[in-house]
Amino acid sequence: MTEFTLDTITALAKRRGFVYQTSEIYGGLASSYDYGPLGTELLRNIKNKWWQEMIREKADMIGLDSQILLHPQTWVASGHVDSFTDPLVEDKVTHKRYRADHLIETWLAKQKETSALVVEELTVDEMGAFIAENKVLSPDGNPVTEPKEFNILFETAVGAIEGAKSKLYLRGETAQGIFTNFRQVLDSTRVKLPFGIGQIGKSFRNEITTGQFVFRTLEFEQAEIEYFFDPEQAGWQTLFAEWQQRMWEFVVNTLGVREENLRWRRHSDKERSHYSRETYDLDYRFPFGFKELWGVAYRTDYDLQQHIQHAGAKLNYKDPFTGKQFVPHVIEPAVGINRLFLMLLCDAYWQDAENKRTVLRFKPELAPYKTAVFPLLRNKPELVQKAQAVYQLVAPHHTTTWDDRGNIGKRYYYQDEIGTPFCITIDFETLETNTVTVRHRDTTAQDRVNVDQLLSYLQNQLNLT
Numbered sequence: 001m002t003e004f005t006l007d008t009i010t011a012l013a014k015r016r017g018f019v020y021q022t023s024e025i026y027g028g029l030a031s032s033y034d035y036g037p038l039g040t041e042l043l044r045n046i047k048n049k050w051w052q053e054m055i056r057e058k059a060d061m062i063g064l065d066s067q068i069l070l071h072p073q074t075w076v077a078s079g080h081v082d083s084f085t086d087p088l089v090e091d092k093v094t095h096k097r098y099r100a101d102h103l104i105e106t107w108l109a110k111q112k113e114t115s116a117l118v119v120e121e122l123t124v125d126e127m128g129a130f131i132a133e134n135k136v137l138s139p140d141g142n143p144v145t146e147p148k149e150f151n152i153l154f155e156t157a158v159g160a161i162e163g164a165k166s167k168l169y170l171r172g173e174t175a176q177g178i179f180t181n182f183r184q185v186l187d188s189t190r191v192k193l194p195f196g197i198g199q200i201g202k203s204f205r206n207e208i209t210t211g212q213f214v215f216r217t218l219e220f221e222q223a224e225i226e227y228f229f230d231p232e233q234a235g236w237q238t239l240f241a242e243w244q245q246r247m248w249e250f251v252v253n254t255l256g257v258r259e260e261n262l263r264w265r266r267h268s269d270k271e272r273s274h275y276s277r278e279t280y281d282l283d284y285r286f287p288f289g290f291k292e293l294w295g296v297a298y299r300t301d302y303d304l305q306q307h308i309q310h311a312g313a314k315l316n317y318k319d320p321f322t323g324k325q326f327v328p329h330v331i332e333p334a335v336g337i338n339r340l341f342l343m344l345l346c347d348a349y350w351q352d353a354e355n356k357r358t359v360l361r362f363k364p365e366l367a368p369y370k371t372a373v374f375p376l377l378r379n380k381p382e383l384v385q386k387a388q389a390v391y392q393l394v395a396p397h398h399t400t401t402w403d404d405r406g407n408i409g410k411r412y413y414y415q416d417e418i419g420t421p422f423c424i425t426i427d428f429e430t431l432e433t434n435t436v437t438v439r440h441r442d443t444t445a446q447d448r449v450n451v452d453q454l455l456s457y458l459q460n461q462l463n464l465t
Helices: 006-015 037-056 073-078 100-110 124-134 175-180 182-188 236-254 302-311 337-348 381-394 408-418 428-433 451-461
Strands: 019-021 033-035 061-063 085-090 097-099 148-151 154-158 166-170 195-204 219-229 262-266 278-286 289-300 329-336 349-352 357-360 371-375 400-402 422-426 435-440 446-450
Touching (some): 006 019, 033 037, 037 195, 037 219, 037 236, 073 175, 073 302, 085 100, 085 124, 097 100, 100 124, 175 302, 219 236, 219 337, 236 278, 262 289, 337 357, 371 381, 371 408, 381 400, 381 422, 381 428, 422 451, 428 435
Parallel strands (some): 061 195, 371 400
Antiparallel strands (some): 085 097, 195 219, 219 329, 262 278, 278 289
């Protein structure tokens, strides 16, 4: 494995157009990022893969797209208004705010001895006692206040007249839109238990972050599934294990991530959310350590029962064969698309010492650009014209970029650094034999391919159907 830091990935991401600082011309906005041309393509590829494998290919899955703004009682019923909090401390000198658990984790990481302390299991009072006992300071080296619970729901308002506006919340998770639409899904489709509803969408959390790039941001994209079942007909442990397997296979097989960088971590009773009977995190080894990538929780019937109580709605399920009526239980696999994105940048990063180049070794079908088309020389009209024809041939089938800047070696190395698996060069031999050079990113090997066979060649190399 190539050794690197988060700063290495951050610099590459900005330099090559994967991620930009939001509102950079105004000094930026903390914990907020925009995705550039390459980042946009990579995000789209991740989402398309998730949707295809988790929703479209499964007979027991359907999709949904709920709104960001939901009725405010949704968040009262779900418990977010009362208990969606982070432990907050404040620097007594600069008045900057930090998460208490993150300060403790940073302090522990700087100690030479290995600590068995699990920070996620500490209560707010226990965090305060630890900070006081060990004199944990802010990043600026100043004392901090006692930690307090800080609600991380974003508040907003709807209405045109000041004083007559109604308070709303930007959703803290996409899951509640699934629960509140449960009855409408049942009434408008022919689904039968067990079945799942999945969606991808933006969520918002007013978090105090620690500068871990796109790992933790104010605005992020979630891919969540609520899998409903009858607990008397299907054992939750079996379904839970099946979802764990699906998650693992997606990350390893579909996204091509190395297994040695993954692990399962079970939530302790103290750490586990109040609505969950069992929770596991699939962690990835980021440059800043193993952190949660994808979580799966057995939420029982908590959410539907809460909405039944607060809305007075009928959210029960009637078995079409037995007539039994009950409130289904739920298993929830939930992942942040932005964390999958950061994981892929980290896992694909490679310094090829032999050839003195930086390479992002994405699986070919995930790469932002699948191919790049070059005329060998930009000042030879016959080469440029032929290269344009090849570009027009390939572009409708594979995401393709055109590059005629600088010498051919620099173009190759640029495409290596952004992860393009195949570079197609049109040279003088092309004009004579109608063949092009196809260079492979990972090995730098080159094949000579007839233009008439180029699409089928790429289709086979990219393992696409």
